[in-house]
Amino acid sequence: MKINIPFIKHIAELSRIKLSKDELEKFTPQMKTILDSATVVQDVNTEGKQPMKRHIPFSTLREDEAGETLTQDEVLKNAPHKELGFIKVYGKVFGSIEES
Amino acid sequence: MGNDKYDLIVGLEIHIQTKTKSKMFCSCPTGYFHEEPNTHVCPVCLGLPGALPVPNKRAIELCILMGLATKCVIADEIYFDRKHYFYPDLPKGYQISQYKNPICSNGKVELSNSTVEIERIHQEEDVAKSTHHIESGTGLDYSLIDYNKSGVPLIEIVTKPCIRSAQEAKEYATRIRQIARYLNISDADMEKGQMRCEPNISIQEKGKWDYKDGMITAIGDYKLNPKVEIKNIGSITAVEKSIEYEFKRLSEALESAEEIVQQTRGWNADRGITEFQRSKETADDYRYMAEPDIPVIEISQEDIARISEELVELPHEKIVRYKEGYKLSEYDAEVLSAERNVAEFYDKLVEELDKEIKDLPTSAKLASNSITGTIFSWLNEKGISISEADLDLDDLVEWNLALHENEITKSKAEELLKKSLDKGEDLSNLLDVFRTKAKKSAGNIEDIVKDVIKENQNAVEDYKDGKKASLGFLIGQVMQKTQGTADPNEARSILMEELEK
Ligand SMILES: [Zn+2]
Numbered sequence: 001m002k003i004n005i006p007f008i009k010h011i012a013e014l015s016r017i018k019l020s021k022d023e024l025e026k027f028t029p030q031m032k033t034i035l036d037s038a039t040v041v042q043d044v045n046t047e048g049k050q051p052m053k054r055h056i057p058f059s060t061l062r063e064d065e066a067g068e069t070l071t072q073d074e075v076l077k078n079a080p081h082k083e084l085g086f087i088k089v090y091g092k093v094f095g096s097i098e099e100s
Numbered sequence: 101m102g103n104d105k106y107d108l109i110v111g112l113e114i115h116i117q118t119k120t121k122s123k124m125f126c127s128c129p130t131g132y133f134h135e136e137p138n139t140h141v142c143p144v145c146l147g148l149p150g151a152l153p154v155p156n157k158r159a160i161e162l163c164i165l166m167g168l169a170t171k172c173v174i175a176d177e178i179y180f181d182r183k184h185y186f187y188p189d190l191p192k193g194y195q196i197s198q199y200k201n202p203i204c205s206n207g208k209v210e211l212s213n214s215t216v217e218i219e220r221i222h223q224e225e226d227v228a229k230s231t232h233h234i235e236s237g238t239g240l241d242y243s244l245i246d247y248n249k250s251g252v253p254l255i256e257i258v259t260k261p262c263i264r265s266a267q268e269a270k271e272y273a274t275r276i277r278q279i280a281r282y283l284n285i286s287d288a289d290m291e292k293g294q295m296r297c298e299p300n301i302s303i304q305e306k307g308k309w310d311y312k313d314g315m316i317t318a319i320g321d322y323k324l325n326p327k328v329e330i331k332n333i334g335s336i337t338a339v340e341k342s343i344e345y346e347f348k349r350l351s352e353a354l355e356s357a358e359e360i361v362q363q364t365r366g367w368n369a370d371r372g373i374t375e376f377q378r379s380k381e382t383a384d385d386y387r388y389m390a391e392p393d394i395p396v397i398e399i400s401q402e403d404i405a406r407i408s409e410e411l412v413e414l415p416h417e418k419i420v421r422y423k424e425g426y427k428l429s430e431y432d433a434e435v436l437s438a439e440r441n442v443a444e445f446y447d448k449l450v451e452e453l454d455k456e457i458k459d460l461p462t463s464a465k466l467a468s469n470s471i472t473g474t475i476f477s478w479l480n481e482k483g484i485s486i487s488e489a490d491l492d493l494d495d496l497v498e499w500n501l502a503l504h505e506n507e508i509t510k511s512k513a514e515e516l517l518k519k520s521l522d523k524g525e526d527l528s529n530l531l532d533v534f535r536t537k538a539k540k541s542a543g544n545i546e547d548i549v550k551d552v553i554k555e556n557q558n559a560v561e562d563y564k565d566g567k568k569a570s571l572g573f574l575i576g577q578v579m580q581k582t583q584g585t586a587d588p589n590e591a592r593s594i595l596m597e598e599l600e601k
Contacts, residue, residue, distance in 0.1 A: 014385060016186045054395035055177075058403045064120045064158035067127030068142070075138040075146065075247070085137040086244035089188045089230075 003032040106303040106354070108347050109316055110263035112339075113298040114276055115256050116286045117226060118162040123251040124225040125153030125196060132248035133292055145225075145251030147191030152393050155180075159253035160203065160397070162285045163223045164407050166255060167204025169279050169414060170218050174404055175203050178397040180223075183386045188245050189228040197224035197256075199388040209275055210416045212430070216272045217260040219314060226252040249293075260314040261300075266343035273297050273339050278415045282440045290335055297339050300329045303350045325354065326362035330374055333367050342367040346374055418443055426450070426464030435472055441487040446471055452497045457504060466500045474517045495520075495527035502531055507538070512584045538585035545578070545586055549594045552577045563599060571595065 001007070008028045012019045019027065072085055081088035120130055126144035143151035160178065167174050181199040207218035228250040230243045257276060263269050277295060280288040288295040308322040318324045328350065330342050346365070353360055365374040413421075415437040422433035437443045446467060454463035471486075479489060499517060502508045508516075508531075516534060520527040552574055553560055563570040571592070578591040 010385075014184070014186070014387070053390075055398050056395045058157070058160070058178075058397055058399050061157035061160065061397065062122075062127075062154045064122050064156050065127065066122045066129035069128050069140055070142055070146075072136060072138050075141055081242075083244060085139075086246055087138065087188075089243045089245060090240055092241040 001035075003028065003035060103351060105305060106347075106351050107306055107309070108264060108266070108343070109261050109302050109304060109309075109311075110266075110269050110343060111261040111300050112259045112263060112269055112272060113256060113300070114273065115254055115296045115298075116166075116276075116280055116288055117294045118159055118253045118255055119284060119286050120156055120158045120162070120253050122156055124156050124159050124223070124253040125251055126151075128251065130252050132246075132252070135248060137244075137246035137248060140248040141250065145191075146247055147193070147250075153196060153391075155394060155397065156253060160223060161407050162253070163203050163221060163255045164399070164404065165283055165410055166257065166280065166285055167207060167221050168404070168408050168411055169283055170204070170207035170209050170221070170257075172204035172207030172218060172221060174399065175201055175205070176399050177201070178203055178223075178399065180391040180394045181388050182391050183224075183388055185384075185386060187227075188243050189230045189250070191228070191247065191250065195224060195227065196391055196394070198222035209272060209279075211268065211271045211275060212419075214264075214268060216268070217262045217314065219258045219260045221255055221257045224254050224256060226250065226254040261302075261316050262311065262314070266340045266347070269299055269343055270336055270340035273336050275416065277336065278438065282412060282414055283410060297333045297336075298329060298331055299333075299339060299343055299346075300327045301343060301346050301350070302327045303347060303354070325350070325360055328360075328362070328374075329364045329380075331364060331366050331377065334369060338367055338369055341372060342374055345372065349374070412440070415443070422464070425460065426468075427461040428464060428468055432468045432472060435476075436468060439485070441485060442471065445486055445491070445493075448493055449496055449500075452493060453500055456497070456501055462504070466504055470496060470500055470503075470517070474514045475521070478518060478521045489521070490524065492527065495531075498528055498531060506587065508534060509584070509588055515584070534585060537583055545582065545590065546594055546598075548578055548581050548586075549591065549598055552581065552595075553598055560599065571599075 005024050005028050008024055008031055009019065012024075076082045076085070076087065079087040081090065117130075122128060123130055123145055126142050128140045128142050128145055130140070132140050144153060164174055179198065179201045180196050182194040183197045183199065184194040186193055202220035202222035204221035205219065207221070209216045209218060226249050228245050228247045230245045232241070232243050234240070235242055259272070263272060277288045277290075280286040280295070286294055290296070302316070302325050304316070304325060305322065308319050309324065310317045310319055316324065328346060330346065333339055333342060350360060362380045364377045364380060366377050367373075368375050418437035419430075419433045422428040422436060423430065426433075428436070436446045449467040449471070450460075450464050453467055454460055457463045457466075475486070475489075475491070479486060482489075499513060503510065503513050512534070516530045517527065519525060520530055556574060556577060559570040559573050563574070574595055575588055575591050578595065579586055579588060582591075
């Protein structure tokens, strides 16, 4: 993976973050440092090792019963904007994203 | 489908909301239709920090059931993954889905003339509902979000690119909907968004491409044309129409040397056209990763055996049995198997009827006629389903036997059945009344014929002058006098006998 300005710009766009030219120049080497330090784990020999993840039997899954919910007032409490019981989000919604 | 130059290649993605009481990863109730916005939500489906997903056992059972019904291989371990993208309808910033290891894979669905290969069926969660607006006064764009739908269990059924006509795509989508309804996996009501279809379409020059191992490949140095994906399809008819439209549009574009780019288009049902939404020149970048908050779920053979107890004979299997065992026509077999409650009622009727008749094709045909005739048109008229109608199985058996033994004419029988349905009158009683009357007039049909001849001398003269149509009139008179209890064939022969004298 090449950590350069176009790559960081792409990551920022995916996260809907606008970065200025200065910011891109500042963040790119920082990001490179972060990712480089994480590459240490790639040197570990994992041959023949299974991923460590907890396993649970199907029978222990949650039974399908409906339970308590928040009230509409509670839900809207954290929303900076609201209207008619909906959460209101300003801005043009990007067209380039899948819905489901 | 295709034309002289191009073949049509279609793959279909179908999303179905499965029928559970609670959401996929939290206990919020699912029945959000027409409910106040943001009243069926909790920290999990709102994506609040620190909230943890807890998978719904029933939802996974329904996903497996769909896989079993479509002959898929069921995984013995279930993994969830995070699919990242930023959009207001997805509050966590990712959707919990399955990427590398779907629960079900490599299945198939039999259609009337082909088999559709299923690539995978995986479990995921639905997103919130958002509507987009422009604020009056400020002119600002904004969206209103209702999180009630967020986290509702959703399965995605993906076919291989093996569908070759719009009609086949329609039949496949219809079949999937039937299976979902038969097995109570979902009501699959497209108008309510419980089922959504997204065809992806390409057209390729005849003889220039190959289909192998679920993939379309180019032959020689042919360059494959890119795919077009269609969204916003609100009905099964629109699946067929949008594909037909797109085939024509793509053929014309290629013929006029237009370059086709990979793109997403929306179906506009009012205008019957697809409209450009966005190009997909770069592959979507969802940065999938394993969902760390959900353990690996182990499925045992016992689990699968228990779930498969919910399987019943499916419509395409019924169609085969109806055609081969019952000798029904393709049409009757399709119509009778389309809904589970109709098919089950029909099966019971045939079984009971055949205890008397002891000739399966005869019993099957009689039962088929009674359901697809008077009963269907009455149900249609009332707009109700067969389970809502108060149909008595024994009475219908008696009614069919009366017809079979020529005790009653078809039209009289239908009249009685309709009367019983309309007025809620006991069909068996109506048949008894009819029989009593029939007995009364049976002995004196010859007298009645003589009366009719005496009273209708003009018609008799006309008949003798060669107007054969008068005979029909005279038969009608006999039927009227016997209140429809006479056998019209018998009335005809006695009349002709008398008229020849
Ligand atoms: Zn919830």
